[in-house]
Amino acid sequence: MVTPETLARRSDAAAAQVAALAEAYRRSGEAGDLVRLRDGRIRLGQGIDGSAPTAWGDRRQDPPPRDLFTPAPGTLPEIDARALDLDHLASAMHHHGALIVRGLFSPRTAMAFRHDIDAVLDALRVFLDAKAEGRDADLPTAQKVLFQPIPNSDQLHKGMGSAFLGLSGAVGTLLSPLVSHRLLDQFETLGLRRLLQRYFRDEPCLSFYKSVLRRAEPLPHPAEWHQDGAFMDEGIDSLNLWVALSDCGPGTNSPGMDLVPRRLDRIVPPGTDGALFDWSVSEETVARTFRDPVARPRFDAGDAVFFDHFNLHATSSAPDFTRPRYAIETWFFAKSRCALNQIPVCW
Numbered sequence: 552m553v554t555p556e557t558l559a560r561r562s563d564a565a566a567a568q569v570a571a572l573a574e575a576y577r578r579s580g581e582a583g584d585l586v587r588l589r590d591g592r593i594r595l596g597q598g599i600d601g602s603a604p605t606a607w608g609d610r611r612q613d614p615p616p617r618d619l620f621t622p623a624p625g626t627l628p629e630i631d632a633r634a635l636d637l638d639h640l641a642s643a644m645h646h647h648g649a650l651i652v653r654g655l656f657s658p659r660t661a662m663a664f665r666h667d668i669d670a671v672l673d674a675l676r677v678f679l680d681a682k683a684e685g686r687d688a689d690l691p692t693a694q695k696v697l698f699q700p701i702p703n704s705d706q707l708h709k710g711m712g713s714a715f716l717g718l719s720g721a722v723g724t725l726l727s728p729l730v731s732h733r734l735l736d737q738f739e740t741l742g743l744r745r746l747l748q749r750y751f752r753d754e755p756c757l758s759f760y761k762s763v764l765r766r767a768e769p770l771p772h773p774a775e776w777h778q779d780g781a782f783m784d785e786g787i788d789s790l791n792l793w794v795a796l797s798d799c800g801p802g803t804n805s806p807g808m809d810l811v812p813r814r815l816d817r818i819v820p821p822g823t824d825g826a827l828f829d830w831s832v833s834e835e836t837v838a839r840t841f842r843d844p845v846a847r848p849r850f851d852a853g854d855a856v857f858f859d860h861f862n863l864h865a866t867s868s869a870p871d872f873t874r875p876r877y878a879i880e881t882w883f884f885a886k887s888r889c890a891l892n893q894i895p896v897c898w
């Protein structure tokens with residue numbers, strides 16, 4: 552929740568303007584203010600300069616942090632959400648390339664977001680049908696707060712492939728004024744803004760393209776390994792927060808995620824050894840390059856994992872996985888080192 556204290560902590564003018572829009576919505580509770588807040592986050596994000604110097608210094612010049620974890624081979628460092636702090640996050644990212652956070656969302660919150668995702672995907676379907684018939688402008692307000700494209704931004708939506716995402720059981724978080732606000736409010740309540748400010752030494756922003764609500768059906772074939780940095784501008788500082796909203800991974804019926812359990816600091820050459828795409832990495836390359844077993848964690852609904860744009864990962868596939876998996880993926884960048892090609896958005 553935005554309070555005068557969090558308002559004061561926001562270190563730049565754009566973030567303060569977003570906070571004022573959020574405060575206007577908090578006071579009025581009106582749908583129009585909610586949509587103005589979402590649109591304001593996008594509009595103000597266009598003013599972000601992805602390579603401005605930060606007054607707080609470059610964290611990459613620091614001496615390496617102490618390694619606070621000793622995960623077994625084929626596993627990732629883990630921490631309970633109540634113990635999550637800058638030292639553990641920075642240590643895990645530096646030495647292991649990822650950090651699992653147990654119980655970041657309560658089971659009740661995870662369930663609420665599952666329902667939200669169902670509602671947004673239904674609203675997307677209604678919107679696409681209405682648009683095909685030329686009556687999308689007349690949809691009711693309750694529908695528009697669940698799903699509404701960004702005004703006058705055809706190019707933006709083409710870049711995201713909005714319709715394609717919807718067909719594959721995913722929708723851009725920012726396309727939902729209501730759920731994007733709920734999610735960022737939840738992150739605020741959990742103290743993530745402060746944590747990311749200290750981690751990045753900068754105000755965090757998020758990616759319009761890469762922040763996605765997912766209801767993924769099990770894959771009929773093995774997924775492609777990839778590093779998200781293969782699609783992003785170079786020289787960036789990122790953290791992805793992937794929150795499982797269903798129990799998933801080994802011992803469940805829903806696919807989790809496979810991750811190479813080590814820190815990488817460059818892009819593994821994609822598109823070789825039978826990789827299906829020019830951005831993906833084949834199973835053969837992963838097995839040959841990294842001798843340790845890959846991590847296939849089990850996640851309970853509400854567990855989360857942080858990783859960055861160099862992390863090599865793939866959606867799990869196995870015959871046991873027969874049920875869809877709900878998850879929310881949010882890519883954060885330091886404002887001064889963000890991927891402009893992923894469309895930064897003000898938090």
Ligand SMILES: [Fe+2]
Pocket residue numbers: 777778779864
């Ligand atoms: Fe990815």
